[in-house]
Amino acid sequence: MIELVGVSEQSWSDAAQQAVARASQTLRHITGLDVLHSTALVRDGKIAEYHVNLKVAFIVEPGEIQA
16 A cells, blocks of 8 residues: 545546556555545635545565565
């Protein structure tokens, strides 16, 4: 399991999707995620960025055992 931060100008859901999309570029076998908390950056009275902290679960492939 790894912990990530996703950022989006659209929504918290999109921020989570962005984080998973980025993680899937280097991780295989992602099985789920847990959103730890959501925050936002406000500018001029409007939400400018949505942030989510999440944990991503994935299956670790067995490594080669060297004797």
